[in-house]
Amino acid sequence: MAAHLETELNAAVNVINATGGKGVTGHSRALSARPDGYTLGMTTLELNMMHWSGLTTMDIDSCIPLMSINEDYAAIFVLADSPWQNVKELEEDIRQRPGELTASGTSAGGAWHLALAGWLIEAGLQAEDVTWISSTGSGPSLQDLLSGGVDMVCCSLPEATTLLEAGKIRALGVMSPQRAKGYEEVATFAEQGTDWSLGGWRALALPKGTPPEIQEKILNALHRIVTGQTKVAETTFPEFMEKSGFDYTYRTGEELDRFLRETDAKFGKLLTSEAMQSVNQDPFNPMTFLWIIMGLMAVTVGAIVVQAQFQRTRESGESSVEKIPISARGVISCLLILGTIAAYAFFAETVGFISLCFASMLVLMLWMGVRPLWAFVCSLAFTLSIYQLFTLALRVPLPRGWIGW
Amino acid sequence: MQEVLSSAFSVIMTPEVLGIILLSAIYGIFVGSIPGLTATMAVALMVPLTFFLSDVQALAAIVTTVTCSIFAGDIPATLVRIPGTPASAAYAADAYALTRQGLTGRSLGISLLFSVLGGLFGTVVLMFAAPLLAKVAESFSSFQYFWLYVLGLTCAAIVSDDSRLKGAFSLLVGLLLSTIGLGTDYSAPRMTFGFDQLITGVNFIPAMIGLFGISEVLRNALASNLGTPAEEITTDAKDHAAENSTLGIIRYVVPMACRRFHHLLRSSTIGSLVGMLPGAGADIAAWISYAVSKRFSKNPEAYGKGSEEGLADATGANNSALGSAWIPALVFGIPGDSVTAIAIGVLMMKNIQPGPDIFDVTKPQAVLVFGIYFTFILANLLLIPLGLIAIKVGNGLVHIPRAVLMPAIVIFCVVGSFSLNASYFDVFVMMVMGVLGFALERIRAPLGPVVLGIILGGALEHKFIQCLTKSDSVLSFFESPISMVLASCCIGLWIWPLIFSRRKPAPPDA
Incomplete structure (x- = not known):
């Protein structure tokens, strides 16, 4: 996208990947930038979620959404040699032994976790019947799946294409209204008896307060890009998205606004519901690791002091520390x-x-x-x-x- | 097989590709030798250009840039003790100590030759063992990663020259710093002291620049007499002029490589094994190799004070790790480091899907994969002449009077830490870290473990929490054979000195 913007706007476009903090980092960085049109944000689904879980006050009203360029739906993946053939079988197994199976795909409370929990609740189970292993993203989660560390992974289809095609993993179902383009063999959840869909979106947005004429200019550039009027290395933007296996659904103006508000309301209902409370809880106290480190630190400092005393009595005054004269x-x-x-x-x-x-x-x-x-x-x-x-x-x-x- | 090799060879041996390799090599050395600009950044800055290149050209450019910039990271480490890339942090102290003895040229010569040899070894591993090694990487789940991280950190702490306790102390300082901000697994930030910018945590690049660079500048400034040129170094350098000349370097380094061939094999093997694990990479490889090297060395007390052996082994390991970082990327589409992540993006854009079939010689993309191998070899060979030129330039820099050099280094540190994210807060972090590094040096605690602690702390905590969520009891941490081996290595390394410390003879010249 940046490369296309670069040709269209005839200016250098630098991409900054501001990761972490469940999306707070990136969004706050982009949306609190100076509203001069020089900073564009790629907002994501997290913008619909963060404010409901009380992480931030930022929501869809804190920015000027220009155009959404992609929607990817969640899917559930298991190892190729696992016993479950479809979503129903997996659901039954979870019912038989709640709390024993593990899943991963993103951080606890992230979009894919929510997708899985939403499905479980829709199917009449508890959100915590599958233990969610927090991870940094779909890549590490899929690796953990391969090594047998988790039983299933919930993430979007393009993220798992390589392993799917290699026959290492199988997709049990996708949480979209219709079967996804390019993955027609994967059945939807609705087809398999559970009416549940959840997807992530990506939209370019400007910080609030950006002058209208700048909004207009960038929006025009975006329109030309998504309709395939620009070429970078002989490839138009739609062709690139198609090749990489990403979905491309463009929404702008009124339609985008309505879409964002609908999604926001849906997540509001989900995230504030009683059954979802466990999803928002951290698996462990944030201080757990900190206290362990502090404890070790205290032990080490103690040991250093003891050792220093010991050495001093033995060497008696013979200082080995190189003294720098202070002037x-x-x-x-x-x-x-x-x-x-x-x-x-x-x-x-x-x-x-x-x-x-x-x-x-x-x-x-x-x-x-x-x-x-x-x-x-x-x-x-x-x-x-x-x-x-x-x-x-x-x-x-x-x-x-x-x-x- | 033969056909693929020859067609890959002919694809690479065109004037355009060779030209691109040469330009990327120069660019890589240039960016790598500026503190604060990492190998990753060098590649990232290049991505927009790769759109206009063919697939072979794009990959050749990426491979060459990385190979050269990882070596170039040793240049500022040697000259001013600021590691150009985190992978050089393990032996920055040794390389800089050699400079202070007037042996800049020799130190860089060792870095160069062993980097090249390590890199070539890594390529051979990538060529012949990739599918096999992919199987090993496949069996690593959170428990094994947890122990691997602990092992890497343990190695960093125990190699410190003075006392293991101070090494451990530095390491814990680093880990403590890594907990600042929002962890991967939590929704509430910790220890941010009200600074919004700290929510993302302490960025390790400015931290590293501050710890190594500013603390050294401060130490020099405090020692005053900056008005005079760096007398000891220049006079020493004059005494060693013969050793520092290009010919002198070659005469010294080549026999050394022959003598240390089995050491090189050992450190490159460590590098290749660690490098292929996603998220571990060249940084840990250098530390583990350094620790192993010290353990089996005949004069371990020289480590940290200008040990040529330690320098050679660690620099070989981080370059051999580069080749194998491509293994998980090519086989599973799971990148081993941020550079291969960008490379995967380029591959996908060129309509090539990574996967186990990528090594299948009957498929058309095999030409490209073998092209990557050839580029690795070419880039490493090209590094020798270019590296020697860079060393010549570097040698000249030592003669600049310190009163001119120090302000320049300060500005470099500032710009380096600022430019990464265009963040003024990072400059501030760099300053605080500089003071911290200065303080730690005064109590003779090593700085390397602090950096590794900051880099790995987040990952370690994340894996630790993952393991806790998964496991029913402490025993799960030791369940699989790989975990057992890694865990016993770690515990052994900590327990060993406690039992045998009594008989340790006092170092002769401390």
């Missing part, structure tokens, strides 16, 4: 260096890289006793070459500020 000059040097870094963190955005970098290098060099002319030439040459290198050669933007290009 006032040295301390000031250190403070200047730290000051330079802090100055960059606080003022670079307004002052700009070139002025700030040049000034701080000059000060540091003069303080350290470099001849003035030499220091001036060095700082100027260094500042300019770094700026040139990063902004032009590597296309990593540095703050522009007062002077820049």
Whole structure:
């Protein structure tokens, strides 16, 4: 998408993958950016979920959704040699021995977990009848499935294509209204007797407050891209999505808005319901690991102190620690260096890289006793070459500020 | 088989592909040697360009860039003790110690040759053992990963030169830092102290730059006399001018490689095995190999103070890990590291689906896969002349007076930590880490384990929680044979010194 936007808008488009935090990270980063049209967010299903579970106040009203470009539905995968042939058999087995089977696919409380839990409840079971093993994504979950670590994985179809085609795993069913394009052999849940569907969506959105003419411009570019009017490496966007096995369903304007609101209401009902409470609970206290580390730390520090005492009595005064003589000059040097870094963190955005970098290098060099002319030439040459290198050669933007290009 | 080999060979041996390999190699060395820009970033920056290349060209560009930038990560580690990539953190102390002895050229020469040999070994493993090794990787579930991470961390802690306790202390500091922010398994952030930016946790790139780079600058600044050029280094470097010349390096390093051939085999095997596990990769490979090398060395007390053996073994391991990282990516479509993740994206875009059949020589895509092998070999060979040039340039940098070099390093640290995410907060993190690193060095605690702790802490916690959710009792942690072996290695490594520490003779020159 970024590559297509790049050709269409005739400007460099950098993709930043802001992962983690159940989607809070990425969304807050994109939606709290300066609304100047230079930051676009790829919002996802999590935007419908986060605010219901109290993670954030961000919801679909915190952004201007432009266009949704893809919808992928959840499916359930098991090992090729597992006993279950369809969703009904799996359901029966879960009923026989609740709490014994394990599933994975995303973090606990994530979209795919919700999909599985929703299905269980729809089938008249409890959400916690299958133990959800929290994971970082579909890739690691599928690997865990292969090694026998979990019994089933719930994720979207394209994510599992490789293993499906290799015959290592089977798809029992897909949670979509109709069978998915490219995966016609996988039956839907509705066909197998449980009326349940859940899918994820991806939509490009702008931060609230972006001027209408900029919205218009980007939306126009998007329209041209999804209708196959742009080509990158001889491939149009729809062709690329088709090849990669991703679904492509475009929604814009009113339709997108309605779709997002419907999904939001559906998740609101799901996530606030009594039966779903267990889904939102963390499997363990967040402090578990922290306390273990703290405990080990205390033991180690204790041991170091004891050892130091022991050695001191034995070596009696013979210090092995290399002592650096501390001079006032040295301390000031250190403070200047730290000051330079802090100055960059606080003022670079307004002052700009070139002025700030040049000034701080000059000060540091003069303080350290470099001849003035030499220091001036060095700082100027260094500042300019770094700026040139990063902004032009590597296309990593540095703050522009007062002077820049 | 023969046909595939020859057609893959002819596909690679075209002027366009060779030109792309050469350009990517230069680009890789360049980006890798700038602290803060990682091998992953080098590849990511290149992705938009790969759209315009054919599949062979695109993969050749990616493979070459990674190979060269992982070696180039050793250059700043040697010159200014800032590892260019996390994979160089294991032996940054050794490489830098050699520079302080005036042996910059030799140190980089060792890095170069052993990187190349390790990389070639990794390629051979990829060529002949990929389907077999894929089977091993398939059997790794959360328990085995948990123990592997513990083993990697244990190795990092116990190799520290001074005392194991201080190594453990550093490691725990790193792990503690890794718990900052939102864990994979929780919906509530921890220890963010009210900073929203900390919800995502401490980013390890600025942390690493601060810990190694700024702390060293501070140490130098505190020692004052910056007005004079770095006297000891320059005079030493003059004494060792012959050793640091290109010819001198070759004369020294080649016999060393012959002498240490079986060590190289050992460290490359470790590298290949660890490298193929998704999420483990080159960083852990370097640490484990370093620890093994120290354990079996005749003079373990030199480790951390400029040991050429440790440097050679660890640098070989991280390069051999690169080749095998492609195994899970090509076989299961599960990337071993972020670089192969990008590579999979490129493959899919070119309509090639990774999977077990990818090695099937009767299929058309086999040409491409063998093309990857050839590129690995070519890139490694090309690294020798280019690396020697880079070393020559690096050698010159040592002669710059420190009063000019130090401010430049400060700016490099700032830009390096800023540019990764365009985040001013990362610059702040880098500064705090610099002070922390400085403090840790004053109490003579090693810095390497802190970095590994930050990198692996999140993954370790995640696997730990996964295991706890899955298991009924403590016994599940030891159920499978692989877990048993890994677990007993870890426990053995911790218990061993407790029993035998009494008889340990005092190091002669401490």
